[in-house]
Amino acid sequence: MKIITRFFSPTSKNYATILLVVATFLSYLAGFFRDLIIAYTFGATGSTDAYFAAFLIPDVIFAFSAGGFLSGIFLKVYSKEKSLNKESSERLCGSFLFWMLSFVILICALAYLFMPFIVSYVFNESSSSLQGDIIEFSRILLFSPLIFSISNFFGSILMNSKHYLSYALSPFFYNLGIIGMTLFLGPVMGIKAAILGVVLGLCFHFLFRFWDFKHSKIKLVFSFYHERLFEIIKLSLPKIFGLLSMQLTLLFFAKMALSYQEGINTAFNLARNIQSFAVSLFAISFATAVYPFILDLVHDKKQSQLKVEIEDSILRILTFCLAATSGMYVLLRPMISGLFEYGSFGSVAAENTILILIFLLIAIPFEGLNHLYSRIYYAFSNTILPVIFSQFFLFTSTFGVYYFAESFGVYAFGFFFSLGVIIQNILLLSFLKKYVQIPFVSILKKIFKLIFACFIMVLAVYPINSIEMNPLLKLFIGSLIGAFVYFVGLHYLNMIQYTGIDFKKIYVRIFG
Numbered sequence: 001m002k003i004i005t006r007f008f009s010p011t012s013k014n015y016a017t018i019l020l021v022v023a024t025f026l027s028y029l030a031g032f033f034r035d036l037i038i039a040y041t042f043g044a045t046g047s048t049d050a051y052f053a054a055f056l057i058p059d060v061i062f063a064f065s066a067g068g069f070l071s072g073i074f075l076k077v078y079s080k081e082k083s084l085n086k087e088s089s090e091r092l093c094g095s096f097l098f099w100m101l102s103f104v105i106l107i108c109a110l111a112y113l114f115m116p117f118i119v120s121y122v123f124n125e126s127s128s129s130l131q132g133d134i135i136e137f138s139r140i141l142l143f144s145p146l147i148f149s150i151s152n153f154f155g156s157i158l159m160n161s162k163h164y165l166s167y168a169l170s171p172f173f174y175n176l177g178i179i180g181m182t183l184f185l186g187p188v189m190g191i192k193a194a195i196l197g198v199v200l201g202l203c204f205h206f207l208f209r210f211w212d213f214k215h216s217k218i219k220l221v222f223s224f225y226h227e228r229l230f231e232i233i234k235l236s237l238p239k240i241f242g243l244l245s246m247q248l249t250l251l252f253f254a255k256m257a258l259s260y261q262e263g264i265n266t267a268f269n270l271a272r273n274i275q276s277f278a279v280s281l282f283a284i285s286f287a288t289a290v291y292p293f294i295l296d297l298v299h300d301k302k303q304s305q306l307k308v309e310i311e312d313s314i315l316r317i318l319t320f321c322l323a324a325t326s327g328m329y330v331l332l333r334p335m336i337s338g339l340f341e342y343g344s345f346g347s348v349a350a351e352n353t354i355l356i357l358i359f360l361l362i363a364i365p366f367e368g369l370n371h372l373y374s375r376i377y378y379a380f381s382n383t384i385l386p387v388i389f390s391q392f393f394l395f396t397s398t399f400g401v402y403y404f405a406e407s408f409g410v411y412a413f414g415f416f417f418s419l420g421v422i423i424q425n426i427l428l429l430s431f432l433k434k435y436v437q438i439p440f441v442s443i444l445k446k447i448f449k450l451i452f453a454c455f456i457m458v459l460a461v462y463p464i465n466s467i468e469m470n471p472l473l474k475l476f477i478g479s480l481i482g483a484f485v486y487f488v489g490l491h492y493l494n495m496i497q498y499t500g501i502d503f504k505k506i507y508v509r510i511f512g
Contacts, residue, residue: 025281028281030179031273032273033175034175036339037179038182038191039266040345041186042344043346043349044345044346045266047133048266049258050133054138056251057251058138059250061145065100065107065145066103066104066145066152074156077231078157091223091226098224108142111142116135123258140198141199143198144198151202151210157213158213166209170205170206170208174205177199178194178200180200181200241390241391242386242390245393246394249417252402260405263352267349275364281320283372291379294376307439310438311438314443315446315450316499323457325362327461327486328357330461330482333354334471338472338475355414359414360417362422369428373428392420396416396419397419400419400420446495453486453490487499
């Protein structure tokens with residue numbers, strides 16, 4: 001028990017970053033395996049399209065009901081209250097949890113009743129059988145906003161106390177639930193087994209965080225009212241609209257994909273999951289880990305340290321995100337063919353996934369930085385500007401797909417998504433100077449070094465594509481060569497420190 005408690009204990013920023021990266025990698029590895037099983041078992045069919053579409057309405061409900069409150073805003077207010085009065089912060093937790101759950105339950109109950117009307121309105125161009133599947137699956141997945149709200153509430157409190165392990169690993173257990181149910185019940189129940197697996201995974205997600213919370217010294221005290229609740233609501237309202245921008249974009253993409261061609265919605269979701277793997281692994285995990293420390297620096301008004309912290313964070317994110325974009329791009333075809341083109345997932349579905357992913361990969365470094373920039377705004381209590389800029393993303397992506405899908409084909413789904421992300425990034429960065437002076441010249445010089453290292457990596461990996469071998473083996477060898485060449489390049493360009501890995505220390509520990 002002491003060993004377990006030690007693993008769950010508070011950690012430093014560097015350890016937290018490594019922990020979140022490793023845990024995110026494991027979670028997305030499980031997510032990849034989940035997608036592989038679903039693609040192999042069910043293919044890119046109407047039922048699989050319905051499976052992916054069924055997540056969208058519950059996700060919109062979560063963003064509207066609890067996601068905005070729990071995306072950094074509650075953590076900021078709770079952290080400030082805890083520094084002033086610990087007992088008051090415990091009452092704030094109890095009061096916030098009560099009202100949040102009450103609101104989520106109300107919205108989910110209404111959504112359950114009106115789900116047929118919602119689905120028929122949103123997916124009006126889809127067949128009645130497809131709409132029927134989406135209605136059934138969406139109603140089951142209404143457990144998602146409810147359980148995620150509770151689980152992410154405990155996750156926010158644990159994050160504030162620097163408890164990262166349960167926060168980081170819970171998504172891994174979430175994916176295990178989906179994998180287990182799909183493997184054992186998929187042949188009997190069809191795609192519905194994966195839907196039930198989501199509910200099982202949600203329970204795992206919650207129980208793992210609740211176990212950590214229960215065994216920590218953190219407390220919450222039920223309170224019907226707390227004076228800082230209105231501050232959370234006030235700060236969160238803009239954030240809610242920001243989250244809705246992404247969810248509404250994905251909802252609109254699903255609507256267009258379902259009316260465009262069978263299997264396109266599945267292809268887009270698989271491509272998006274691959275792209276978001278790099279964003280989550282190398283950007284969200286780091287931005288999440290560094291956010292509590294940025295909050296402390298802003299609260300203590302340590303501008304010089306904050307400036308250094310932000311520069312370091314930008315370069316760390318780009319060090320991995322630029323490499324991920326370059327590496328996946330040069331190995332794109334063996335990656336999709338080797339991972340997905342089996343069983344019910346044919347060559348046409350694989351080609352559609354590739355065509356969408358070609359442009360989605362461009363968004364990786366920009367979307368990664370957007371998560372960091374947004375958190376900086378939140379640290380300065382500005383939730384309005386990130387929301388305004390997210391509307392540009394919503395408008396660009398939906399407008400582009402709506403008007404150009406027929407002429408661009410499946411390319412439109414990846415191209416306009418990435419274009420919206422890039423515009424959002426430019427706007428976020430342009431107004432950031434109001435809060436902190438970022439040394440752009442210094443950062444640009446180092447970015448050129450990273451780009452050069454990526455270029456050398458691509459030159460080293462590209463010839464592998466011309467060799468006749470199994471796509472998975474080609475992907476494995478190319479990844480190893482690419483990683484080795486990239487890290488060597490970083491070493492000689494004096495950029496290796498931005499990996500966060502102390503290779504000398506590792507060498508000493510292994511070889512003495």
